[in-house]
Amino acid sequence: MDESNDIIVVGGGPVGAALALGLDKQGCKVTLLEARAQAGAEDDARTLALSHGSRLILERLGVWPLSPPPTAIMEINVSQRSGFGRVELTAAEAALPALGYVVEYGALQRALTAALAHSGVQVESGCAALAVSGDTQQARVAVEQAGVRRELQATLVAIADGGAGLELSQVRTRDYAQSALVCDVASEQPHRNRAFERFTDEGPLALLPNAQGWALVWTARPQRAAQLAALDEAAFCAQLRQAFGNSLGAFTLRGRRRVFPLHLKVAARPVAPRCVQIGNAAQTLHPVAGQGFNLGLRDAFELARLIAVRGAADAGGNELLNTFFNQRRFDRTATILFTDSLIRLFSKDIPFLMPARGLGLAALAVIPAARKFVARRMIFGARG
Ligand SMILES: Cc1cc2nc3c(=O)[nH]c(=O)nc-3n(C[C@H](O)[C@H](O)[C@H](O)COP(=O)(O)OP(=O)(O)OC[C@H]3O[C@@H](n4cnc5c(N)ncnc54)[C@H](O)[C@@H]3O)c2cc1C
Structure with missing residues (x-):
């Protein structure tokens, strides 16, 4: 050397x-x-x-396209469980070919x-x-x-x-006292290039479109994440459906579950x-x-x-x-x-914020400029 x-x-x-x-x-x-x-x-x-911004950087480095091809995210749907308010960010509104790409x-x-x-x-x-x-x-x-x-x-x-x-x-350092359970799942309903971010009492649950199925990132208290990882497939998928809701139908597990501590x-x-x-x-x-x-x-x-x-x-x-x-x-x-x-x-430790969170999401849903701001922040970061 x-x-x-x-x-x-x-x-x-x-x-x-x-x-x-x-x-x-x-x-x-x-x-x-x-x-x-x-x-x-x-x-x-x-x-x-x-993000789309990352794709542009990877293109300049000559590392794009990737194989297998990443799955495009055309829509991001943000909501909270047991609360009102929902917001959709779309690639069309952001005037981009895609909001982002899911890659392993x-x-x-x-x-x-x-x-x-x-x-x-x-x-x-x-x-x-x-x-x-x-x-x-x-x-x-x-x-x-x-x-x-x-x-x-x-x-x-x-x-x-x-x-x-x-x-x-x-x-x-700040310990979030949360872990992320990560695995691939499939659902009865196709993803149609939508990503879901759902804030639950336990923590955020994200479903990202990945090939024909979904990449799941399910955040929960460490003990609960460990329990979820140890459940048999049927029980795990039932719990996931309960946490996410019924809109995608039943889930099936694909591959291994891994748990990452978060801080x-x-x-x-x-x-x-x-x-x-x-x-x-x-x-x-x-x-x-x-x-x-x-x-x-x-x-x-x-x-x-x-x-x-x-x-x-x-x-x-x-x-x-x-x-x-x-x-x-x-x-x-x-x-x-x-x-x-x-x-x-969105922490459950401050439940009195639930209506405010719903209002925030509802406001985002009806104010295009605010929605664009959030989309741009997620896509390009804050450039100053
Ligand atoms: C569950 C989960 C989901 C995530 N999802 C997303 C997402 O959707 N989008 C996103 O943008 N980010 C996401 N992230 C974050 C993302 O994974 C990290 O930000 C990213 O991997 C950081 O890359 P890195 O190269 O800095 O570090 P790492 O990926 O950790 O790589 C560090 C490298 O350094 C090497 N190394 C360590 N010590 C030494 C040493 N002493 N000498 C030589 N080599 C060394 C290691 O072997 C390793 O190869 C997620 C993270 C988690 C945990």
């Missing part, structure tokens, strides 16, 4: 891989370190709702890995970053690969480890010079509005764009990183607040 680089990216998940590809397109010398033996997880059960994490990762293989990025798999430090001259990464420890240098280290442990700054994690700017965190390493969100990866991809895109404009020679310089943090602050803060507020607003 070459010891000296323009930029080292730690973490070959979808955000780190996208950054490495974006930098490679600018002619930077990039090394991507991925702790797993194979860059990225093929077996991750998550299904991601990509593994399929996205495969496409990124294939693009990396045809790029100039040096990918080091099975290579875990142990520690990162920096000074005014250079950044350093201590790594371990096949039992051998060594140190690499670069002008900038971008950490995209998903918040796995390379914490370089203070991290603000909000926001990292402050790293103290070490020449280091930056992006994606989940910078902010880990509740999946309620499907914003985590979309926000992380915007982090990656904006960092690569800034380095293209300013040049890679001093990519880790204070001035460039100051600009990056200032440019990203509004989008990051607005997206974190938007996601976190949805959870607080």
Whole structure:
């Protein structure tokens, strides 16, 4: 492995891989370190709702179209169980070919890995970053690969480890005391490219159109999520129908159920010079509005764009990183607040808000400008 680089990216998940590809397109010398033996997880059960904005970025990186083809979301239907108010966001109203696209994490990762293989990025798999430090001259990464420890240098280290442990700054954490149960289901009624977000007493329940069926993200208290995951198929599907309602008919389970604990994690700017965190390493969100990866991809895109404009020679310089943090602050803060507020607003802990929530949804339903605002925020983020 070459010891000296323009930029080292730690973490070959979808955000780190996208950054490495974006930098490679600018002619930077990039090394991507991925702790797993194979860059990225093929077996991750998550299904991601990509915004139209993310599609545009992936197109620029040459990673679109994906295979199997993502399922387009033409309509998003938001409602609350045991309360009035319902809102529909449509692609036609947003004047877009689709509001978003549903893709499996593994399929996205495969496409990124294939693009990396045809790029100039040096990918080091099975290579875990142990520690990162920096000074005014250079950044350093201590790594371990096949039992051998060594140190690499670069002008900038971008950490995209998903918040796995390379914490370089203070991290603000809030445990949502919720878990997300994730699996594929089918229903009697076809999805017709509609996505549903239903706020229940237990937490939000999302059904995303995925191929011929649905990707389910069902949020509940950890104990309840574990119980749901352990139910037999018939009991599980009956519970799902009870929580979602009857409009799609009976459900059938497809594949395994997985449970993810949920918390909000926001990292402050790293103290070490020449280091930056992006994606989940910078902010880990509740999946309620499907914003985590979309926000992380915007982090990656904006960092690569800034380095293209300013040049890679001093990519880790204070001035460039100051600009990056200032440019990203509004989008990051607005997206974190938007996601976190949805959870607080629809929490059963504040039941007296139920009528207000219904009114809010009803207002959105009748005010096209407000609906467009929400749709644009979900599709493009807050650009400032
Ligand atoms: C249930 C659920 C549903 C979600 N749905 C959506 C959605 O619909 N839309 C959306 O936009 N987002 C969604 N998200 C969020 C999304 O999954 C994340 O935001 C996204 O995966 C973050 O990507 P990342 O590359 O930053 O981190 P990760 O995907 O966690 O990847 C990090 C990578 O870094 C590697 N790594 C870790 N430590 C090291 C180390 N020390 N050295 C080297 N490599 C290391 C790991 O092996 C991994 O490959 C959802 C999340 C959950 C839990």
